[in-house]
Amino acid sequence: MxxxxxxxxxxxxxxxxxxxxxxxxxxxxxxxxxxxxxxxxxxxxxxxxxxxxxxxxxxxxxxxxxxxxxxxxxxxxxxxxxxxxxxxxxxxxxxxxxxxxxxxxxxTKIKQHTISLEEVKRKITETADAVWLESIRVVDHFFIYLIIKPEFAPAEVMSEYAEWAAERGWVFSLQGRKVYFIPSFxxxxxxxxxxxxxxxxxxxxxxxxxxxxxxxxxxxxxxxxxxxxxxxxxxxxxxxxxxxxxxxxxxxxxxxxxxxxxxxxxxx
CATH class of the missing domain: 3.40.50.1000 (HAD superfamily/HAD-like)
Structure with a gap:
């Protein structure tokens, strides 16, 4: 067990x-x-x-x-x-x-995946606002998480990220001050x-x-x-x-x- x-x-x-x-x-x-x-x-x-x-x-x-x-x-x-x-x-x-x-x-899975970590990071940097985004952190080459000020992060932006990630085979998770973008595999x-x-x-x-x-x-x-x-x-x-x-x-x-x-x- x-x-x-x-x-x-x-x-x-x-x-x-x-x-x-x-x-x-x-x-x-x-x-x-x-x-x-x-x-x-x-x-x-x-x-x-x-x-x-x-x-x-x-x-x-x-x-x-x-x-x-x-x-x-x-x-x-x-x-x-x-x-x-x-x-x-x-x-x-x-x-x-x-x-x-x-x-x-x-x-092997990372190499085969259609959307790279770099593309996800670019999406974030192009759309995030410094009012609520404190930092972007890359965990080795596996996934990305953000440190945010949740009280200033618009709900519609978080929803857009979740939808965008799901359409590309990534998982979005909002956990307090941390926002994760992780490949589904x-x-x-x-x-x-x-x-x-x-x-x-x-x-x-x-x-x-x-x-x-x-x-x-x-x-x-x-x-x-x-x-x-x-x-x-x-x-x-x-x-x-x-x-x-x-x-x-x-x-x-x-x-x-x-x-x-x-x-x-x-x-x-």
Whole structure:
């Protein structure tokens, strides 16, 4: 069995997702950046995830770059997954090293795709307004994301981008201050499915909060969306947590552990 889960706002959280004044909910920093603690998990969630990773294969799945993923100390020191999927499925790490077969597959897809990353970037630079656009960032050569001021970004422009991207085989996702443009063949589920087949594990549990995680939830057939997540508004029928914020991580992991036992009892 596999538990493939998104990280940010699903398993790990910034401080705005919990009340630091509540002593009954001890939390631990799991990521530091430029000397500052920026991501956290509850001690209970860490304990549950450690238990889960001993009973089944845990695969972190994230839009983060490899470098950003490796900042998460808990996955480098305490809980060390064999695999991690980064760059929204663009890179698969096995014991910290890129899987060469997956890399070749993705590179081939990029070369065959009709609309290049450069063309998407040009569309953005020609139409975006400095009033709401702060920066354009390219993740390796896989996809583009924007840092924006959402309060100033016109809804009609975002809708136009979404339509434009879809017509060209790209996925558009607005997540707070970040706007993603990603080729449809670079997605989280295809990478998870590749590892599922490689490891011979056909039962996959999933979790994720954003539009980019919907493929994980839908195609695994057994997933959860945190109640606070972007994906909850339109895809809540796929399965929502009762808890919001950092406590959703505990609920997700507990649910997967329960499902593992339930599934195992049916198999054996």
């Amino acid at each position: 596999i538990f493939a889960s998104d990280l940010d706002r699903t398993l790990i959280y910034s401080s705005k997702f919990f009340d630091v004044t509540k002593p009954e909910m001890p939390v631990r920093s799991v990521e530091r950046y430029k000397g500052k603690e920026i991501s956290f998990m509850t001690e209970k969630a860490i304990s549950l995830l450690r238990e889960l990773s001993e009973q089944m294969m845990f695969i972190p799945v994230t839009t983060r770059t490899v470098e950003q993923y490796k900042r998460i100390s808990i996955f480098q020191e305490e809980i060390q997954p064999k695999y991690a999927i980064t760059c929204n499925g663009g890179v698969i790490l096995e014991n910290g090293q890129a899987d060469p077969f997956w890399q070749e597959y993705v590179e 670079i997605n989280k589920w295809d990478a998870v499915q590749y590892l599922s087949e490689k490891e011979g594990k056909d039962i996959v549990f999933t979790a994720g909060d954003s539009y980019l995680d919907i493929c994980l939830i839908e195609k695994s057939g057994c997933g959860l969306i945190p109640r606070h997540g972007e994906a909850a508004a339109k895809h809540g029928h796929l399965g929502l947590t009762k808890a919001s914020g950092i406590l959703a991580a505990e609920e997700i992991i507990e649910a997967v552990l329960s499902k593992r036992l339930e599934t195992a009892s049916k198999l054996y």
